[in-house]
Amino acid sequence: MSVTWNKIPSPCYLLEEEKLISNLQLIKRVQEEAQVSVICALKGFAMHSVFPLVKKYLSGATASSLHEARLVYEKMGVKAHTYCVAYIPNDFEEIQKYSDYLTFNSLSEYERWKNKVHTNISCGLRVNPGYSEVTTELYNPCAPHSRLGIAGHLLGEHLPEGIEGLHFHALCENDSYTLEKVLASFTKLYDSFLRQVKWVNFGGGHLMTRKGYDVEHLIKILKDFRQKYPNIQEVILEPGSAVGWEAGYLVSTVLDIVQNNDIPIAILDVSFTCHMPDCLEMPYQPRILNTNEKGAFEYYMGGVSCLAGDYMGTWKFDKALKVGDKIIFDDMIHYTMVKTNTFNGINLPSIGIWRKNGEFELVNSYRYENYKNRLS
Ligand SMILES: Cc1ncc(COP(=O)(O)O)c(C=O)c1O
Incomplete structure (x- = not known):
């Protein structure tokens, strides 16, 4: 059952159980046949x-x-x-x-x-x-x-x-x-x-x-x-x-839109350096759902940390973005979740599962203590 996005908190790593199972089934077949x-x-x-x-x-x-x-x-x-x-x-x-x-x-x-x-x-x-x-x-x-x-x-x-x-x-x-x-x-x-x-x-x-x-x-x-x-x-x-692989997302929300130059930047409640570090390290530009190469509205996505390079782009949309819109980064389950950090004191995204019966389960969420306890 496809995800009902308005049931998902932001920010959140969301695993789709059905997609994970289909990966696991394929891997099991390899094990058995080989x-x-x-x-x-x-x-x-x-x-x-x-x-x-x-x-x-x-x-x-x-x-x-x-x-x-x-x-x-x-x-x-x-x-x-x-x-x-x-x-x-x-x-x-x-x-x-x-x-x-x-x-x-x-x-x-x-x-x-x-x-x-x-x-x-x-x-x-x-x-x-x-x-x-x-x-x-x-x-x-x-x-x-x-x-x-x-x-x-x-x-x-x-x-x-x-x-x-x-x-x-x-x-x-x-x-x-x-x-x-x-x-x-x-x-x-x-x-x-x-x-x-x-x-x-x-x-x-x-x-x-x-x-x-x-x-x-x-x-x-x-x-x-x-x-x-x-x-x-x-x-x-x-x-x-x-x-x-392709078993889930990082769900985020537009907090602000700034335009200091030709292309506007959507400021999100996630950060590339904190929550998607591979994008900057590799580097690679992740897919965002509902974008369109031919769309008339082009944006950079800006992270919420103050690292100058915490932005990527660009992506094009059919409609202008507005504050409160969900931005859903695809294929964010392997490595990304493991490599997160709390630079700038930015909170970690919650972790949830979209169960195959169409229910959302929040499996973890984070707070001040998680940040404080890493430091002393
Ligand atoms: C020793 C070793 N085994 C397994 C892996 C997993 O590789 P992958 O996630 O690309 O399948 C790695 C990744 O760095 C590795 O270093």
């Missing part, structure tokens, strides 16, 4: 009020810190696959309570911790697969001078004792044809090691829920990989974006 495990990357999707739903379809979750691992354990009821760029000494014992896989980013990290790893935990190493097509340096794990993953030539002849898995992460919103090329490089560089391990993790960035993604091709290359390495018991994929 016989792989797909786990949810919390860095991209950590809306824990729907973890019970996610758990019905996916094989668990991956964490990159103690807090993410604990959230997986408490809210999904499973142990996390944990990979940290470096393990924080004070966290290492506790992180093992919530994890059943630990991946290490360097040989020195593994050497440092290997004698403290509990016997029920399976250890892996993150390696650099030597190929990636991510053009934005900020998001390219295989960029020159990358600190993420061991470069192939450092591994020597044998994997260190106790290592049972290999992990790479080299994709960002890529398709299966890019994965195929990454796998060609990965298997060439690490073939002998791949014949020694029990599991392999292909990281995230598999945007299988995007329209036009060739899911059948993904299934085929996963099956081919499994056939090539029959010793590998588990092939794992850990997407974040694909879980929440």
Whole structure:
């Protein structure tokens, strides 16, 4: 049932349950047909009020810190696959309570911790697969001078004792044809090691829920990989974006319209820097519902923070905007929600779910204490 916008408070991240379920169904089909495990990357999707739903379809979750691992354990009821760029000494014992896989980013990290790893935990190493097509340096794990993953030539002849898995992460919103090329490089560089391990993790960035993604091709290359390495018991994929892809919105409201130059700026009750930081970092211009490239009324959207660059544009509308109008940013569920901050003391948007039966459920809202308690 489509969303009744006037039932939604502003500002609010709104997840459409039906859209999430359709993403999860597709991911489940990939798991079943390719016989792989797909786990949810919390860095991209950590809306824990729907973890019970996610758990019905996916094989668990991956964490990159103690807090993410604990959230997986408490809210999904499973142990996390944990990979940290470096393990924080004070966290290492506790992180093992919530994890059943630990991946290490360097040989020195593994050497440092290997004698403290509990016997029920399976250890892996993150390696650099030597190929990636991510053009934005900020998001390219295989960029020159990358600190993420061991470069192939450092591994020597044998994997260190106790290592049972290999992990790479080299994709960002890529398709299966890019994965195929990454796998060609990965298997060439690490073939002998791949014949020694029990599991392999292909990281995230598999945007299988995007329209036009060739899911059948993904299934085929996963099956081919499994056939090539029959010793590998588990092939794992850990997407974040694909879980929440186009599954919801950031609902905002026009507070004022200013015009100091040729094009007017609608000032909103949200902020790009606080509530949609990826738009400025990447950068990319998000879609807004009910805009029209040929519309006669053009606006910048201005954030409510005082950062000079907290605006983007432009977008065109068929009708002039007025104070009180709703501006609905599309595809704002993955990453955006996780990366919010309270710069300027600006409140965080509420979080809500548009249930598939057409009801709105407010799952969280924020107040002064949330801002105050982060600081001291
Ligand atoms: C190690 C690792 N795994 C998984 C992911 C999730 O990637 P995505 O959300 O693009 O699928 C990331 C994203 O940065 C990552 O660094």
